[in-house]
Amino acid sequence: MDVFFWSTAIFLLVNAFACLYRAYDGPTVVDRVLAINIVVTKTLVVLVLLATVFGRGLLLDVALVYGLLNFVLTVVATRYIETERLTGDWS
């Protein structure tokens, strides 16, 4: 079963590096933000896979914080793209 989880993790890492091409090449800024969002989601799943393989519950907490950070990062980036400032109200 460990071999299966390891191969899934490696498969996801290959996918994540493929998505990094979109972050490098993306014609617009939102493309880059989207690509980084996707890469972080894949990394989160890889962290949970490693936690299952190694039997370390600590990695699950790391994954939780990573997911929250991903969400906050994306929302702040989109807010900045949309309104061109970080404080005050929308529009």
Added chain:
Amino acid sequence: MTSLDPIRTAVAVVLVSVGGLFFLIGTIGLLRLPDFFTRTHAATKCDTVGAGSLLIGLAVYDGASTSALKILVLVLLVLVSSPTSGHALARAAYRTGLKPWRAGEEREVS
């Protein structure tokens, strides 16, 4: 309990494989589709379903334990945050005047 282990493992393998397949489809969509709106359409949905299915599979594999509960909290976080950030991104792109791709036009760069 031990007599259920093969069933649990089989369910986990199926769910993890389905999740990996959805991740692959999302990656292909992110790389191949013509403009930002179609790309966010493919990537966000495939990532939500892929991560949800894969994490639920891992929770099933862990059985009744604290780590399974933590993984379920992670599933909840992904199910809430991933569509929200996708929507915010598409809204920001639309409000800043990014034009959607029309059939017959040249694709954007690569």
